[in-house]
Amino acid sequence: MAEETSYKDKKVINIGTVCELTGLSERQIRYYEERKLIFPDRSKGKTRKYSFNDIESLMKIANMMEEGTQTYEIRQKMKKEKEIASKQAVRGEIQGQLNARFGVQDGRRFRS
Incomplete structure (x- = not known):
């Protein structure tokens, strides 16, 4: 989807x-x-x-x-911020998959 x-x-x-x-x-x-x-x-x-x-x-x-x-410095800063945001998004996806796989919800394990 x-x-x-x-x-x-x-x-x-x-x-x-x-x-x-x-x-x-x-x-x-x-x-x-x-x-x-x-x-x-x-x-x-x-x-x-x-x-x-x-x-x-x-x-x-x-x-x-x-x-x-300077514009060069701004471009470098924006590039770095974008890379950090991308890494955080990937970490969030992986964490969500791990939580789903191992039955973790809000830091607590739940039964399925």
Whole structure:
């Protein structure tokens, strides 16, 4: 069965709305895209489409840029955060499988 995509991951927001929500200019957002910090989808008409998660990322990027962080450093930090999240997801899956296999629920063993 296909996994449902969270509404936060769906890329449906246009760049004008992103500008209104974030206070960033279209130029800033495009710059972040050029620097490989954000990856919008494109519609058939080549319009950029963003998700709510993209908007959160843009806010983090803008704050780090204001603090003087270079785009290379931001990209490295984001890459590391993504790797950590991926490892945690895998650990969670494995733990769930082990719990199911050995009858563990909320840290206590249960009878099946």
